[in-house]
Amino acid sequence: MSASSEDFDLRRIALAAFGPSLLFGLGEGAMFPVLALSARELGASSAGAGLIVALVGIGSLLANLPAAALATRYGERRAMVGAAAFSLLALALCLGARTPWVFGLGVFMIGLASAVFLLARQTFLVEAVPLHMRARAMSTLGGTMRIGLFAGPFAAAGFIHLMGLQGAYWAAALAMLGAGGLSLAIPDLEPRAPGSTATAPKVGMKTLLREHGHVFLTLGTATALVSALRSCRQIVIPLWADHIGLDATTTALIYGLMGGVDMLLFYPAGKVMDQHGRLWVTLPSMLIMGTSLLAMPWTTGFASLLAVCMVLGLGNGIGSGIIMTIGADASPREGRTVFLGMWRQITDLGGSGGPLLLSGLTAAASLATGIMAIGGLGLVAAWMFWQWLPRRPVSG
Incomplete structure (x- = not known):
């Protein structure tokens, strides 16, 4: 069935489109919570353990263009299979590590593999899904990754109970094996047009920068701010909870409830974007997230912080897939994969730079000042989207 037909049904390709991403996210979610603990167990200092955890993001950042x-x-399908196999090699290094730096190498490799897998999956979906359902496809892709990351720690819990910390990596290995096996077994998704496959003319980065520089500077910067907000929200919640005297269990409860709200909204958000335009979701998402972060320093206890975090989760949830959707809309048919790699590079820089900005402002002024400044970035992003985001997607 051609994806360009009006009766295209996303459910028919659900397993091929989203199954590998769900399993890959499950594998990452299984090991992320124990990375710092494993590094400490191998003799790393607290600072060293933090650096090792950061290697996931650093690896992803460095791998976007390659x-x-x-x-x-x-091709996208073989790239996904290769990324899953590379992740298994990385997990083997983590399991066999006897020093923090061998373990860190394995963690870094997981970041590299993640960039390859997610870029290949996004490109594949852009080619397979018609424009009128693109936002639903992108938001569902983001949603399945979030579900995997949320469920991963629970899936790993039983393994950890039986095998100790290493059980988390065995759980992750099973999930990565499943992701690679499913990517290998499923048929290729059908592209919408013959010219959209790997036979299309190759376009280099210099050409894309010259022809699409304005898009990178405007919408690219705006989506980098979105990424900065998302990365910072994971930091500010436990920091502010500790600041107002909440214990770790209470903080985890707040975070879990926020995550539940976040995960429930990805498909409705994509449907609204497809039917009414990207701005109908992007603008309220940024306004809600920015305002929530601005309000957080005014909270003083469990109830008020929970209320703000639930609203924050709502804002992030309705924004599921906006970075990938806007990037897909802006991408040209020729050189699309390279364009999306450059797009991910810009957004990952935002995701890495946001916590650095938060840290610097907190050190120079206060935690409340840092949180409110990050919230202000959300309002800036909303303004930028209002200025430059097309009311209707124009890409094919």
Whole structure:
């Protein structure tokens, strides 16, 4: 069935489109909570353990452009299979590590693999799904990853109970094996047009920068701010909870409830974007997230912080998939994979830079000042989207 037909049904390709991403997210979610603990167990200091955990993001950041080259050369499906196999090798290093730095190498490799896998999956979906359902596809892709990351720690809990911390990596290995096996077994998704496959002319980064520089500077910067907000919200909640005297169990409860709200909204958000335009979701998402962070320093206890975090989860949930959707809309047919790799590079810089900005402002002024400044970025992003985001997608 051609994806360009009006009766295209996303459910028919659900397993092929989203199954590997769900399993990959499950694998990452299984090991993320124990990375710092494993590093400490191997003798790393607290600062060293923090650096090792950060290697996931650093690896992803460094791999975005090479990932585009790999996906362009070998195809998206083979790139996903290769990323899953590379993750298994990385997990083997983590399991066999006897020093923090060997363990850190394994963690870094997982970040590299993640960039390849996610870029290949996004490119594949852009080609397979018609424009009138693109936002639903992108938001569902983001939603399945979130579900996997949320469920991963629970899936790993039984393994950890039986095997100790290493059980988390065995659980992750099973999930990655499933992701690679499913990517290998499922048929290729059908592209919408013959010219959209790997046979299309190759376009380099310099050409894309010259022809699409304005998009990168405007919408690219705005989506980088979105990424900064998302990365910072995971930091500010436990920090502010500790600041107002809440214990770790209470903080985890707040975070879990927020995550539940976040995960429930990805498909409705995509449907609204498809039917009414991207701005109908992007603008309220940024306004809600920005305002919530601005309000957080005024909370003084469990009830008020929970209320703010639930609203924050609502804002993030309705924004599920906006970075990928806007990037897909802006991407040209020729050179699409490279363009999306550059797009991910910009947004990942935002995700890495946000916590650095938060840390610097907190050190220079106060935690409340840092949180409110990050909230202000949400309002800036909302303004930028209002200025430059097309009311209707124009890409094919």
